[in-house]
Amino acid sequence: xxxxxxxxxxxxxxxxxxxxxxxxxxxxxxxxxxxxxxxxxxxxxxxxxxxxxxxxxxxxxxxxxxxxxxxxxxxxxxxxxxxxxxxxxxxxxxxxxxxxxxxxxxxxxxxxxxxxxxxxxxxxxxxxxxxxxxxxxxxxxxxxxxxxxxxxxxxxxxxxxxxxxxxxxxxxxxxxxxxxxxxxxxxxxxxxxxxxxxxxxxxxxxxxxxxxxxxxxxxxxxxxxxxxxxxxxxxxxxxxxxxxxxxxxxxxxxxxxxxxxxxxxxxxxxxxxxxxxxxxxxxxxxxxxxxxxx
Numbered sequence: 001x002x003x004x005x006x007x008x009x010x011x012x013x014x015x016x017x018x019x020x021x022x023x024x025x026x027x028x029x030x031x032x033x034x035x036x037x038x039x040x041x042x043x044x045x046x047x048x049x050x051x052x053x054x055x056x057x058x059x060x061x062x063x064x065x066x067x068x069x070x071x072x073x074x075x076x077x078x079x080x081x082x083x084x085x086x087x088x089x090x091x092x093x094x095x096x097x098x099x100x101x102x103x104x105x106x107x108x109x110x111x112x113x114x115x116x117x118x119x120x121x122x123x124x125x126x127x128x129x130x131x132x133x134x135x136x137x138x139x140x141x142x143x144x145x146x147x148x149x150x151x152x153x154x155x156x157x158x159x160x161x162x163x164x165x166x167x168x169x170x171x172x173x174x175x176x177x178x179x180x181x182x183x184x185x186x187x188x189x190x191x192x193x194x195x196x197x198x199x200x201x202x203x204x205x206x207x208x209x210x211x212x213x214x215x216x217x218x219x220x221x222x223x224x225x226x227x228x229x230x231x232x233x234x235x236x237x238x239x240x241x242x243x244x245x246x247x248x249x250x251x252x253x254x255x256x257x258x259x260x261x262x263x264x265x266x267x268x269x270x271x272x273x274x275x276x277x278x279x280x281x282x283x284x285x286x287x288x289x290x291x292x293x294x
Contacts, residue, residue, distance in 0.1 A: 011070030
């Protein structure tokens, strides 16, 4: 049917990444409504179909064509060995704007000091394939068992070491664990099914979606700043406040005055706003941003 609406099937992570992911889509212009018991949220774009799934599974569903695209961690893409098109990296996590790390850890008082010391030992992890490949690279044979959660508490009573994900390392320290090696750093990646990416309509929709999401990411932690200033003070302001890079400057109808507008890190505003006043700035406005497209 010529009037049939074409749709892009998008997989988004449930669990700890769900809230920041939905917030990112909201800033990109897509309102996703999630009910407490549904994995099929609604979205205000009829060309999108959203499915909430475990991040561990999304890359497999994308690869096999159940989903056209999805957002999931680089770690799970590599652990699953998924053959997909990688479109963009998005640097955010559940608690920070830093990559997560998969680390090999042992108890603080463990005699294990290097990866080689794990020969013949037992390791618990959720990332089984990643861990096996890491051990093989170091020529180590060990038993790698799948962990359903609470991995930190399994050493030393049940296993000799663990491979677990961490952002700050605080949970590992709380459980008196020592990091031996970092296996990889991971950030969320937006990926696509290869067949879907070869479809002209779906590729165009994917490219528009990625553009908007990148714009939303670029706007994080930034604000717009507008102010009016005596023109004679403009050079002094730009010299004193190097944070105001490449501002837009326009003459006001009032002779001798200019309007200055720029995008700046939000944390910088609290430092420079008093200085702006001292330089004679008036009508200072700070406003939030949803997207910045370069």
